[in-house]
Amino acid sequence: MIFTRHDLKCYLSMDKYALGIKRRKPRFIGDDVWKFEITLRYHEYYFNNRDKSFVHKLLLCWYKYRHYCIGRRLGFDIPINVFDGGLRINHTGLIVVNSNARIGKYCDVHQGVNIGMQGKSEDDCPIIGDNVWIGPGAKLFGKIKIGSNCQIGANAVVNRSFEDIGITIAGIPARKVSDHANPYRREYLL
Structure with missing residues (x-):
């Protein structure tokens, strides 16, 4: 589970490595699975830290919405805090x-x-x-x-x-x- 910024960075780098991606950021068009995984990890981070501040609650709402929209478009129903690092879809x-x-x-x-x-x-x-x-x-x-x-x-x-x-x-x-x-x-x- 992702509780700190360091955990978030580790999970994102493990997912990127598992997908075999060398670029720093996803392309504007394409890389949909990678964008979904990034959104999933940020949703997990802000959900697990939702009581820290009001800003965290706002960002949780944003990433929850993005997670739902991208997942629906790609056909994924993957909830938060299920997969450990290194997820490859x-x-x-x-x-x-x-x-x-x-x-x-x-x-x-x-x-x-x-x-x-x-x-x-x-x-x-x-x-x-x-x-x-x-x-x-x-x-x-x-x-x-x-x-x-x-x-x-x-x-x-x-x-x-x-x-x-x-x-x-x-x-x-x-x-x-x-x-x-x-x-x-x-x-x-x-």
């Missing part, structure tokens, strides 16, 4: 994430991903580790835990926990298909 398109889910550092998300709860309880949301690659169209729901360095294949339906580190998960319902997740050969999961 590969494409525009429908991405829905529950506000009670917790996702670690350097998560790689494709279009069509749905991360949500299964029942009525707020505790029934996924907890996902660091360096997880989530393929296009994957659905993760329920009170599950996904270990770090895992890959989730395209259109996988994950409704149970896989706490092993560095595995590949695919299928409907999801099952472990490999003990080794290869970060350089992810195209075979598409």
